[in-house]
Amino acid sequence: MKVILQKKRFDPGKLINEFQNKLENAGAMVNFVGIVRNNHKFNLVKLHIEHYPEMTKKSLEEIQLISKKRWHLKDSLIIHRYGDLNINEPIMMVITAADHRLEAFNAAEFLMDYLKSRAPFWKKEFTDDGSVWVSSTESDENSLNRW
Amino acid sequence: MIKILYFSWVRERLGVSEQLIDTNATNIGELIDELKSKDEKYKLTFDDLSLIKIAANQKLVDVRHPLKEVTEVAFFPPMTGG
Numbered sequence: 001m002k003v004i005l006q007k008k009r010f011d012p013g014k015l016i017n018e019f020q021n022k023l024e025n026a027g028a029m030v031n032f033v034g035i036v037r038n039n040h041k042f043n044l045v046k047l048h049i050e051h052y053p054e055m056t057k058k059s060l061e062e063i064q065l066i067s068k069k070r071w072h073l074k075d076s077l078i079i080h081r082y083g084d085l086n087i088n089e090p091i092m093m094v095i096t097a098a099d100h101r102l103e104a105f106n107a108a109e110f111l112m113d114y115l116k117s118r119a120p121f122w123k124k125e126f127t128d129d130g131s132v133w134v135s136s137t138e139s140d141e142n143s144l145n146r147w
Numbered sequence: 148m149i150k151i152l153y154f155s156w157v158r159e160r161l162g163v164s165e166q167l168i169d170t171n172a173t174n175i176g177e178l179i180d181e182l183k184s185k186d187e188k189y190k191l192t193f194d195d196l197s198l199i200k201i202a203a204n205q206k207l208v209d210v211r212h213p214l215k216e217v218t219e220v221a222f223f224p225p226m227t228g229g
Contacts, residue, residue: 034229049228052154052221055205080228092229112229118207120221121228122155133156136225 003060007083026074028101030108034091042127049082052120063114071103113143154223160192176210
Protein backbone atom coordinates (compact mmCIF):
# COMPACT_ATOMS: atom_id res chain seq x y z
CA MET A 1 0.00 0.00 0.00
CA LYS A 2 1.34 3.34 -0.96
CA VAL A 3 0.31 7.01 -0.94
CA ILE A 4 2.26 9.41 -3.15
CA LEU A 5 1.89 13.21 -3.10
CA GLN A 6 3.87 15.08 -5.68
CA LYS A 7 4.01 18.23 -7.82
CA LYS A 8 5.38 16.69 -10.96
CA ARG A 9 3.40 14.94 -13.69
CA PHE A 10 3.17 11.14 -13.52
CA ASP A 11 2.75 8.47 -16.16
CA PRO A 12 -0.35 6.36 -15.34
CA GLY A 13 0.72 3.51 -17.66
CA LYS A 14 4.11 3.21 -16.02
CA LEU A 15 2.56 3.15 -12.53
CA ILE A 16 0.02 0.49 -13.56
CA ASN A 17 2.79 -1.74 -14.92
CA GLU A 18 4.98 -1.30 -11.84
CA PHE A 19 2.01 -1.99 -9.56
CA GLN A 20 0.98 -5.11 -11.48
CA ASN A 21 4.52 -6.51 -11.61
CA LYS A 22 4.64 -6.55 -7.80
CA LEU A 23 1.28 -8.30 -7.34
CA GLU A 24 1.12 -11.85 -6.11
CA ASN A 25 -1.89 -13.97 -6.94
CA ALA A 26 -4.42 -11.14 -7.40
CA GLY A 27 -7.23 -11.86 -9.85
CA ALA A 28 -8.36 -8.30 -10.45
CA MET A 29 -6.87 -4.85 -10.75
CA VAL A 30 -8.87 -1.62 -11.18
CA ASN A 31 -7.55 1.85 -11.84
CA PHE A 32 -9.06 5.32 -12.06
CA VAL A 33 -7.30 8.43 -13.36
CA GLY A 34 -8.68 11.94 -12.81
CA ILE A 35 -7.67 14.38 -15.59
CA VAL A 36 -7.65 18.18 -15.81
CA ARG A 37 -10.46 19.25 -18.14
CA ASN A 38 -11.66 22.52 -19.56
CA ASN A 39 -15.03 22.54 -17.84
CA HIS A 40 -15.30 26.25 -17.26
CA LYS A 41 -17.19 28.66 -19.47
CA PHE A 42 -13.90 30.46 -19.95
CA ASN A 43 -10.69 28.87 -21.19
CA LEU A 44 -8.75 27.16 -18.45
CA VAL A 45 -5.19 28.44 -18.29
CA LYS A 46 -4.13 26.20 -15.41
CA LEU A 47 -5.50 24.31 -12.42
CA HIS A 48 -3.88 24.98 -9.07
CA ILE A 49 -4.19 22.43 -6.26
CA GLU A 50 -3.52 23.46 -2.68
CA HIS A 51 -3.31 20.92 0.13
CA TYR A 52 -2.66 20.57 3.86
CA PRO A 53 0.55 18.49 3.84
CA GLU A 54 0.46 17.34 7.49
CA MET A 55 -3.09 16.06 7.12
CA THR A 56 -3.25 14.87 3.51
CA LYS A 57 -1.02 11.82 3.75
CA LYS A 58 -2.49 10.82 7.11
CA SER A 59 -6.09 10.98 5.85
CA LEU A 60 -5.29 9.07 2.66
CA GLU A 61 -3.42 6.33 4.53
CA GLU A 62 -6.36 6.03 6.89
CA ILE A 63 -8.96 5.47 4.13
CA GLN A 64 -6.52 3.15 2.35
CA LEU A 65 -6.30 0.98 5.46
CA ILE A 66 -10.09 0.91 5.85
CA SER A 67 -10.50 -0.19 2.21
CA LYS A 68 -7.83 -2.89 2.59
CA LYS A 69 -9.63 -4.46 5.53
CA ARG A 70 -13.12 -4.13 4.09
CA TRP A 71 -12.39 -5.60 0.63
CA HIS A 72 -9.35 -7.76 1.52
CA LEU A 73 -7.20 -5.88 -0.95
CA LYS A 74 -3.94 -7.43 -2.07
CA ASP A 75 -2.53 -3.95 -2.67
CA SER A 76 -3.53 -0.36 -3.46
CA LEU A 77 -1.95 2.87 -4.62
CA ILE A 78 -3.15 6.47 -4.30
CA ILE A 79 -1.20 9.18 -6.09
CA HIS A 80 -2.35 12.83 -6.03
CA ARG A 81 -0.67 15.94 -7.40
CA TYR A 82 -0.57 19.47 -6.02
CA GLY A 83 0.70 22.78 -7.42
CA ASP A 84 0.03 23.91 -10.99
CA LEU A 85 -1.45 21.52 -13.56
CA ASN A 86 -2.33 21.93 -17.25
CA ILE A 87 -5.30 20.68 -19.27
CA ASN A 88 -5.14 16.93 -20.10
CA GLU A 89 -2.62 16.21 -17.39
CA PRO A 90 -3.42 13.51 -14.81
CA ILE A 91 -4.45 14.93 -11.41
CA MET A 92 -4.59 11.74 -9.42
CA MET A 93 -4.88 7.98 -9.73
CA VAL A 94 -6.18 5.13 -7.61
CA ILE A 95 -5.23 1.49 -8.23
CA THR A 96 -6.69 -1.43 -6.30
CA ALA A 97 -5.97 -5.16 -6.53
CA ALA A 98 -8.04 -7.98 -5.05
CA ASP A 99 -8.96 -11.61 -5.62
CA HIS A 100 -12.07 -10.66 -7.61
CA ARG A 101 -13.22 -7.67 -9.66
CA LEU A 102 -16.15 -6.68 -7.44
CA GLU A 103 -13.86 -6.07 -4.45
CA ALA A 104 -11.38 -4.15 -6.60
CA PHE A 105 -14.11 -1.99 -8.21
CA ASN A 106 -15.86 -1.27 -4.89
CA ALA A 107 -12.62 -0.40 -3.11
CA ALA A 108 -11.58 1.95 -5.94
CA GLU A 109 -14.96 3.74 -5.84
CA PHE A 110 -14.86 3.97 -2.05
CA LEU A 111 -11.35 5.46 -2.18
CA MET A 112 -12.44 7.98 -4.81
CA ASP A 113 -15.56 9.01 -2.89
CA TYR A 114 -13.65 9.47 0.35
CA LEU A 115 -10.73 11.18 -1.29
CA LYS A 116 -13.01 13.76 -2.94
CA SER A 117 -14.65 14.96 0.26
CA ARG A 118 -12.34 13.94 3.10
CA ALA A 119 -8.76 14.53 1.91
CA PRO A 120 -7.67 18.18 2.30
CA PHE A 121 -7.17 19.28 -1.32
CA TRP A 122 -8.63 22.43 -2.88
CA LYS A 123 -8.74 23.22 -6.59
CA LYS A 124 -8.48 26.71 -8.03
CA GLU A 125 -9.20 27.30 -11.70
CA PHE A 126 -7.25 30.02 -13.51
CA THR A 127 -9.03 31.05 -16.69
CA ASP A 128 -8.56 33.84 -19.21
CA ASP A 129 -11.24 35.69 -17.19
CA GLY A 130 -9.63 35.39 -13.74
CA SER A 131 -9.47 32.74 -11.03
CA VAL A 132 -12.05 30.91 -8.92
CA TRP A 133 -11.95 28.25 -6.20
CA VAL A 134 -13.87 25.14 -7.28
CA SER A 135 -16.92 24.52 -5.06
CA SER A 136 -17.69 21.13 -3.59
CA THR A 137 -20.90 19.52 -4.80
CA GLU A 138 -23.69 18.02 -2.78
CA SER A 139 -23.45 14.85 -4.88
CA ASP A 140 -19.82 14.39 -3.78
CA GLU A 141 -20.89 14.56 -0.15
CA ASN A 142 -23.95 12.34 -0.72
CA SER A 143 -21.91 9.68 -2.48
CA LEU A 144 -20.27 8.85 0.87
CA ASN A 145 -23.61 7.67 2.24
CA ARG A 146 -23.64 4.53 0.11
CA TRP A 147 -20.65 3.17 2.02
CA MET B 148 -0.11 28.31 22.36
CA ILE B 149 -2.14 26.91 19.49
CA LYS B 150 -1.08 26.92 15.86
CA ILE B 151 -3.89 27.93 13.51
CA LEU B 152 -3.74 27.21 9.79
CA TYR B 153 -5.98 28.58 7.04
CA PHE B 154 -6.38 27.17 3.54
CA SER B 155 -7.95 28.05 0.19
CA TRP B 156 -10.34 31.05 0.18
CA VAL B 157 -10.32 31.19 4.00
CA ARG B 158 -6.58 31.93 3.83
CA GLU B 159 -7.10 34.45 1.03
CA ARG B 160 -9.89 36.32 2.84
CA LEU B 161 -7.92 36.58 6.06
CA GLY B 162 -4.63 37.32 4.31
CA VAL B 163 -2.79 34.90 6.60
CA SER B 164 -1.87 31.22 6.27
CA GLU B 165 -0.62 30.48 9.76
CA GLN B 166 -0.61 32.07 13.22
CA LEU B 167 0.27 31.16 16.79
CA ILE B 168 -2.18 32.35 19.42
CA ASP B 169 -2.63 32.28 23.15
CA THR B 170 -6.21 31.43 23.92
CA ASN B 171 -8.52 30.86 26.86
CA ALA B 172 -11.01 29.01 24.68
CA THR B 173 -11.94 25.51 25.82
CA ASN B 174 -13.39 24.34 22.52
CA ILE B 175 -13.29 25.20 18.82
CA GLY B 176 -16.52 27.20 18.97
CA GLU B 177 -15.06 29.48 21.65
CA LEU B 178 -11.84 29.82 19.64
CA ILE B 179 -13.89 30.97 16.62
CA ASP B 180 -15.73 33.51 18.82
CA GLU B 181 -12.38 34.82 20.04
CA LEU B 182 -11.11 35.19 16.47
CA LYS B 183 -14.33 36.91 15.39
CA SER B 184 -13.97 39.47 18.18
CA LYS B 185 -10.45 40.34 16.97
CA ASP B 186 -11.29 41.92 13.68
CA GLU B 187 -14.02 42.43 11.05
CA LYS B 188 -12.21 40.15 8.54
CA TYR B 189 -12.55 37.18 10.90
CA LYS B 190 -16.15 38.08 11.67
CA LEU B 191 -17.06 38.00 7.98
CA THR B 192 -15.07 34.86 7.20
CA PHE B 193 -16.56 32.85 10.07
CA ASP B 194 -20.05 34.30 9.68
CA ASP B 195 -21.47 31.19 7.99
CA LEU B 196 -19.87 28.13 9.58
CA SER B 197 -21.68 25.77 7.20
CA LEU B 198 -19.09 26.89 4.61
CA ILE B 199 -16.12 25.96 6.80
CA LYS B 200 -14.57 22.65 7.81
CA ILE B 201 -12.40 22.29 10.86
CA ALA B 202 -9.48 20.00 11.66
CA ALA B 203 -7.91 19.59 15.12
CA ASN B 204 -4.51 17.88 15.15
CA GLN B 205 -5.16 16.96 11.49
CA LYS B 206 -8.50 15.23 12.11
CA LEU B 207 -11.90 16.55 10.99
CA VAL B 208 -13.95 17.75 13.98
CA ASP B 209 -16.89 20.07 14.71
CA VAL B 210 -17.18 23.26 16.78
CA ARG B 211 -17.87 21.32 19.99
CA HIS B 212 -14.46 19.65 19.90
CA PRO B 213 -12.47 20.43 23.08
CA LEU B 214 -9.12 22.19 22.73
CA LYS B 215 -7.46 20.23 25.50
CA GLU B 216 -4.44 18.44 23.97
CA VAL B 217 -4.97 20.19 20.63
CA THR B 218 -1.84 21.87 19.28
CA GLU B 219 -2.96 22.58 15.73
CA VAL B 220 -6.32 23.78 14.38
CA ALA B 221 -7.06 24.30 10.68
CA PHE B 222 -9.96 26.11 8.99
CA PHE B 223 -10.80 25.53 5.33
CA PRO B 224 -13.70 25.16 2.87
CA PRO B 225 -15.13 21.73 1.91
CA MET B 226 -12.49 19.73 0.06
CA THR B 227 -12.41 19.44 -3.72
CA GLY B 228 -9.71 16.87 -4.47
CA GLY B 229 -9.83 13.96 -6.90
